[in-house]
Amino acid sequence: MGKTLVIAEKPSVAGDIARAIGGLKKVGDHYEGDSYIVASAVGHLLELKEPAEYEVKRGKWSFANLPVIPSHFDLAPIKKSETKLNGLKKLLKSKEVDKVINACDAGREGELIFRYIMEATKNKKPIYRLWLQSMTKGAILDAFKHLRTDAQMQPLADAAKSRSEADWLVGINGTRAMTAFNSKDGGFFLTTVGRVQTPTLALVVNREEKIRSFVPRNYWEVHADFKVDAGVYEGKYFDPDFKKSSDPDLKAERLWAAEDAQKIADAVRGKKGTATETSKPSTSSCPALYDLTTLQREANSRFGFSAKTTLSIAQALYEKHKLLTYPRTDARALPEDYLPTVKEILSVVAQTSSLGKFAQKALKDNYVVFTKKIFNNAKISDHFAIIPTGQEPKSVLSEVEQKIYDLVTKRFIAVFYPPAQFLNTTRTTVVEDYHFVSEGKVMQHPGWLEVYGRTSEDSGSELVPVAKGETPLTVKSDALGLATKPPARYTEASLLSAMENAGKTVEEAELRDAMSEKGIGTPATRAAIIEGLIAQSY
Known part of the structure; x- marks a missing residue:
């Protein structure tokens, strides 16, 4: 043989x-x-x-x-x-x-x-x-x-x-055509074009054009402080009869004339009003496991890492340290037969990681169960989500490697925890027929947020209570002059998101349907495309 x-x-x-x-x-x-x-x-x-x-x-x-x-x-x-x-x-x-x-x-x-x-x-x-x-x-x-x-x-x-x-056909023909166009008056001005590079550049250029052509609009808001026996709470004026329109600048709390805002501020100052409120429970579930693009976005937002840096760190954790699964994935789910493997990995994490107590709790309290949100073959193509392998680190990780490893491990543990529970309170204070809204959010049970260091003691923005029959006194009211803002320039995190979701903005229906799940580029190539645009001074 x-x-x-x-x-x-x-x-x-x-x-x-x-x-x-x-x-x-x-x-x-x-x-x-x-x-x-x-x-x-x-x-x-x-x-x-x-x-x-x-x-x-x-x-x-x-x-x-x-x-x-x-x-x-x-x-x-x-x-x-x-x-x-x-x-x-x-x-x-x-x-x-x-x-x-x-x-x-x-x-x-x-x-x-x-x-x-x-x-x-x-x-x-x-x-x-x-x-x-x-x-x-x-x-x-x-x-x-x-x-x-x-x-x-x-x-x-x-x-x-x-x-x-x-890629070859688009690159050769597009680059030669654009170079010929830009060199028609003499000289040689190389202008590279690429199947993924050029649409990505178009996203940035379109955003820049919106920023440069943006004309700010002045508007005013009225903010007030209300005093009750238990303390002081803040409120913001809003129009209860406001109806949404196609103009995104129009909002219930915005006034478009300084005199209108000042009139309301003067009318309520020193006056008493009535307060009514509603409290509704709400929940927040842990986001899905990481694919490469969501890992790159979060690492950029949290640590300022470029997409290329995050990919190279994740690749080292996969290839050199054997601590993460294959990183160049577009899936955020695990195979449906992976529950026993997950329990094995969590058992190792419980013994070896600084996050061990959370892994231990997930196993002890039976949080690790089969759900389609986590285990779903239909949401996996070539590879499943990025998770720890369950290996014990053989060597000391660098600071940046530890950050990415902890990010993935936290998400892997937290995704099995129950949702966080909150109580959302909306209070409406009416003074001289003008309505002011105050909002409070109190965490009642941290759920998955416990893995990220949140506890029920982190109560959030709790409103001071208003006793039954109590009339809040307006101790302060101001008309604040503000202006609308242009869209923000892309960060690597927001550009990765725009590339991932680019298909949803295509006008032609058939092409939009074809691209809706994929966007432009792949998780493995988006970092290199962004780096290429920077390297070419585009």
Whole structure:
């Protein structure tokens, strides 16, 4: 019986796979044993190259040479990686090898890296797919027991090649057309265009145009302080007969003339009124588990990390430390048969993490139960949500790694906790026929917020009580001059959200439906797109 050649995407992953299999020795830059050879690429080894008849020198870029639509695509080795490609070619041609396992990253890009190697080396040997969700030894060995066939992976391979060729066609033709346009008066002004890059740039430009064309509108609000025996509470004037309109600037509490606001402030000052209130219970559930985009958004909002930084940290926690599952995912759910695994992971977290007491409580109080919000096969495509693997950290994490690991672990624990419970109070104080609203929110049970350090003692904004029959006295009332504000510029967090939801804003119905679930870019590529726009000074 011959040997099986396993090709990973990176040398570090090849090392992990070799250690999991066991009994393999390092031979040059690959690992070899009686039954397996484990080798690796270093990311992409090949790239699309236009056929020679389409090559045009830089200075000749013009509309006359467009469009560039080759009848076929050639592959060219990436210069710096040629040695690695030749090494893999030699192993693939070896008579010892009778089958090949694709162990590149389990996603579209990993599939493309492997398929291009197969195409360039003209491999005819049987192919299987190792689909890794986690880099722990147990997960690797389990994946070897459930290898996917070449036929099962063909749709993903087709999608990967189609996307690569579409990117090439849009990039070459768009870039040459825009460069020709911008260089028509002389000189050479390279203007890059990309299938994902350009719509993302359009989001930023459209927002900037709204900001620059924005004309602020002045408005006024009336704020008052009311005194009762128990203390003082604040209120804001509102029009009880206000009806929403298509103008987003119009709101119940806004007045559009200074004299109207001043008139109300003067009329109620020093006067007594009546107060009525309603209290309604409300709940707040923990958000779903993280996919890559929501993790990047939260890390940007909380810590100021760029999308690229968060991805590289999460990748290190997956690949190097084996503490997180595969990070380049767009899913926020877990497989429906994953409940026993979740309990095992929480048991380890309970013993090893600073968040252990919360994991312990989740298990002890039977919070960890099956719900479709968490366990849902219909909401998983290639990969499930990012969660801890249940491994104990083998080395000390850096400060930034610890922050991302804790973020994921907290969400993983909190998602099983019950909802937080609040009592929302709305008080209306009427003075001289003018209505003022005061709102209070009191936490009654922290639920999942306990994992984030909140307790029932963090009562929130509780309103001082008004005794039955008591008439609040207006001790202070002011007309405040304010102005409407333009939309905020994008942060990386809000731009990631805009990219993710871009499909919902498309006017053409069929395209909107096609894009509604995906937006532009993928969780794995959005960070690089943003970095590219910055690098090109766009």
